[in-house]
Amino acid sequence: MNEMKLMYAQAAKNWSEGLPIGNGRLAAMVYGGAEQETWNITELTYWSGKRETVESRSSGKGDIAKLRQHFFDGDYEAGERMASEILQPTKGNFGTNLPMCDVQLHFGHEEKDVVRELNIDNAVLTTSHHVNGAKLYREMFASHEDGLIACRIWSTLSDGVSFSLHLTGGTDRFESWNERFDVLAFQGQALESVHSDGECGVRCQGQVRIRTQGGQVSGENGRLVVTGAREAVIYFAVQTDYDVEGDSWLNESMRRLDEAEAKGYIVLKADHISDYRKLYHRVNIDFGLTDSAVLPTDERIKRLAEGIDDDPQLYALFFQFGRYLTLCGAREDSPLPLNLQGIWNDNIACRMGWTCDYHLDINTEMNYYPIEIGNMSECHLPLMRYIERLAEGGRSAAKDFYGCEGWVAHTVSNAWEFSAPAWQTSWGLNVTGGLWIAGQLQEHYEFTLDDTFLKETAYPVLKESALFFLDYMAIHPKYGWLVSGPSNSPENSFYADDGTRHPRALTMGSTLDQVLISDLFEFCLSAAQKLQTDEELQIRLKQAIELLPPLQIGSRGELQEWLEDYEEAQPQHRHLSHLHSLYPASRITPQYTPALSDAAKKTLELRKSSDYHEDIEFTVAAFAGCYARLHDGESSYEQISHLIGELCYTNLLTYSKPGIAGAELQTYIADGNYGGTAAIAEMLLQSHAGELHLLPALPSKWASGQFAGLRARGAMEVDVVWAEGRIVEATVQAFASGRKLLRYGDRTLPFNYEAGRVYKIDGELRIQEVTNQ
Incomplete structure (x- = not known):
């Protein structure tokens, strides 16, 4: 059963x-x-397609300086026009799976x-x-x-x-x-x-x-x-x-x-x-069984959609199905990473304006959210190799379009590591797209603590990304902050204070850019210090970090999406990229940044309450992950229920509704499965911000259960058993030595662990037994 x-x-x-x-x-x-x-x-x-050179019409830094000045002067129309002239290449043989x-x-x-x-x-x-x-x-x-x-x-x-x-x-x-x-x-x-x-x-x-x-x-x-x-x-x-x-x-x-x-x-x-x-x-998960578990899967999904929520095992099945899809599409020797549709293809996404490609402004990243916590670290390796190749190709984009050192990639990429801006600046000029996906290198290192990987792969690739942004960014004349741009906040738009009420996409210093760059600089600084290398770069990074803008709270109490407190042109928009610091990153946490956490929660409420809210698979998965990070298990559960009951085919594959981003038909997209799987894991275990947090967002529907084999940052494996909403026992197996703050509910305890040890912990966070592996 x-x-x-x-x-x-x-x-x-x-x-x-x-x-x-x-x-x-x-x-x-x-x-x-x-x-x-x-x-x-x-x-x-x-x-389809092939590797080819993308011609740039930019002369480099001189053109970029002129372009930026339009935005600094508040002339968004001129800025966007110039951006389309010099940073919008012609679409060539990009191709699709x-x-x-x-x-x-x-x-x-x-x-x-x-x-x-x-x-x-x-x-x-x-x-x-x-x-x-x-x-x-x-x-x-x-x-x-x-x-x-x-x-x-x-x-x-x-x-x-x-x-x-x-x-x-x-x-x-x-x-x-x-x-x-x-x-x-x-x-x-x-x-x-x-x-x-x-x-x-x-x-x-x-x-x-x-x-x-x-x-x-x-x-x-x-x-x-x-x-x-x-x-x-x-x-x-x-x-x-x-x-x-x-x-x-x-x-x-x-x-x-x-x-x-x-x-x-x-x-x-x-x-x-x-x-x-x-x-x-490696991973087992159990939320309990009811008679509904013996029903055909399509009937179970239909019952959930009708509001009959008596099937906790369906959520466990969805979680393990997400891991199954990963193992089907991303093995250690896979020649390419998972694409927009994982490894399958419904012959829809590839035949319209979309492509079955690598979208680097959330979709490809979300495909890999469950890899580490879901104890499938080897499955990250094809993406790691792809990012290395993307960085190699991105050196040309950095030089040809911006006149900068290092490497850059933008919104989309293909089987040949396309790195140039895409063919429409409103969505294609996401200058941190390559950095966003390269953040998976940091993720892989933080979970594995593989110092060889850090030295030979993660640091070299991320260092060159840091070199690009150090060369590319500019001081904002109004604020004195070091900002990126022109760039967008994927794939949203705003009304600038220019009297036109014309939606704008490009600006300086979008929130996503700034938090990705902040995380990049801080990781590279820490890695350089650990590896005892690049002292001059360390000085430059320290100076740049001091000049980066802070996260800001807007006039409605929400987290600002842009440097300015713009009015959203699409308040219903599907992307939540400005909440990256809440999830999957960790600059925002309820325990350490309560004001920003409240702003993030307000952002979610405003986005959901908007008319014609773009209710699609990756947005719902992102909502679930964000609520889990806010320790709101009931809201996270509500989103996962909606994802399974309303946005899955009868085979549990997630889809995007017609009308989104020009799609004419309902289209299978893999990120909902992978993102939903990761969100369930985040409800059960979190390991960011220097903590090991057990059952951080447990919903009442999963009052009793257990999981085994989830991985945590710091090279640990965690098992937890709970009953009636409270931990009975936890087991932590350490593969490296370190120190974290162990948290359960409002209770915390310093936790020093040694490689090769297994720790048995009770519901009061007391260590009951320590054994060798």
């Missing part, structure tokens, strides 16, 4: 009802039933007694149904260990497995053919003409093989047909030419399939489960 499963008692009619599998590179959304089944195949590197192909299986059976299950515990998807007095079973998984997708189909009759299989391409340049009677080969290219010229993109080549027990297999006209078998196993593998030289990639999928066949399906499955569980089983 308490198994972590998504379960359905009918066929899936379309993509948004399908169930996802993935291995960190290759993925499928699986939907259908007894009559037919579709595997919508996606792959992280299957991108695309679906690769569909594997189509046709069974021709009546939709009778169909049951579909995705077992989160072992990452295996199963489907069963009755046919002709027998039962037909299918199970499939995407193996990270062996780099392919495998599916076994069997029947309770000795000759009960019959079906046909063919492929349809996700792009125009796709073809498949019968390599042998039991093998389909295919090749394609990721081409589209919305985000590129339709002529450039990554190529793929792969195979589908079928092996049977009993019956026969035949193939012609691009189809494989199985007739009268007892069992059939399908193997699918593909490789792309992304970031490779030569032609060796052309044989990679064949090699993987040969090795998989030599292992056999049973061993493949066992290796897959073992590999997956090494990461998944």
Whole structure:
């Protein structure tokens, strides 16, 4: 009854009802039933577009100084006009991630007694149904260990497995053919003409093989047909030419399939489960069980949407499903990070003004919010490598657009580390986009305390970012503060005091810019001191920190989003970037900055109460995380309930409503799943601001429960058991030595811990037992 499963008692009619599998590179959304089944195949590197130089029309510092003066003078119209002239490059072959192909299986059976299950515990998807007095079973998984997708189909009759299989391409340049009677080969290219010229993109080549027990297999006209078998196993593998030289990639999928066949399906499955569980089983979470837990998942979601909130295990399932999605899309050897849709692709975001890309003004960052606290640190590594490459490419953007040293990236990026401003300054001139995503380097270090990573990766990359901002920023003539700009506050607008009532997007010193830069400078200073290096830089950082503007409270009691107390042009806006210092950063805390915490709470209230509030997945996840940081468990719970009940498909994947940012259709976006997972973790455990805070935002609905394996900053792992709203016992396993303030409710206690020790703590925060690991 308490198994972590998504379960359905009918066929899936379309993509948004399908169930996802993935291995960190290759993925499928699986939907259908007894009559037919579709595997919508996606792959992280299957991108249209190409690497190309972006031309700048800026002469460097001279132009930037003239541009800034317009904003200092209050001439926003002239400033925005000049910004579009020199900092708005033409959109080239930026590209987008695309679906690769569909594997189509046709069974021709009546939709009778169909049951579909995705077992989160072992990452295996199963489907069963009755046919002709027998039962037909299918199970499939995407193996990270062996780099392919495998599916076994069997029947309770000795000759009960019959079906046909063919492929349809996700792009125009796709073809498949019968390599042998039991093998389909295919090749394609990721081409589209919305985000590129339709002529450039990554190529793929792969195979589908079928092996049977009993019956026969035949193939012609691009189809494989199985007739009268007892069992059939399908193997699918593909490789792309992304970031490779030569032609060796052309044989990679064949090699993987040969090795998989030599292992056999049973061993493949066992290796897959073992590999997956090494990461998944690190964390357990339990909020209690009710009879609702046995209902199909779609019914459970519907009941929650109708206000029937008697299913605490659904929240635990949503949390573990978020971790599952991470393990499907972000393994330690993944070639690229998670994109806007994780590793899947509904063929909607990539076909409109949006792109299935790397949005660096919240979406990509939120994808990685649960990585460290959710005990999946290895899954951060593909992003770490990507940020290093982004920094390399960003040196050209810093020099060409601003005449500055160091590196910079803006609002969006792609498979080739695009770092220039995007093609519309109102949203594309977010000068701290690259810095925002690079903050994950700091996050990874704070949770792991890996000094080698700090020395070789985090500090070098963040140091060069600091060098850019030290070179780029200017003293505001009115305030004497060191400010960034022109830049925006993603992706919002305001009314300037210029008498026009025309919404403006660009200004100097937006709150997001300033807090990201403050955190950057302070981290680099601390790291340089720890590493005993760059003494001159340390002096420059100290001087700059003294000149940075403070967080400010506006006339309505809210946290100001800009340097000036502007009137919001879109008070209903979906972005909450100016609350970054509350969550996920830690400059604002109820215990240490109560006035700013009240202002942050007021900001949330004003945003929610606005007419036509943009109620979408990442906003709700951000609300939940912010309320958790304010120690408001009831409000955080309310947001998570809304996310699951109102903004999830029946397969628990989150979506964005039509009409947001020009979207015409309801669109799957991964950040709601990842952000919601992280927010639940923040409700249970927080480790910022020098504290280890147990159950900081526990809602009354989770009065009794437990979690095990959540990670904390300072290289610790934490387990907690509670009953009737109070801690029974906590366990802290330390992987490094340090000191924190242990907090539970209003109670605090200094906590000194040593690497290799395990601490048993009671509900009064008293250490009851200390053992060695």
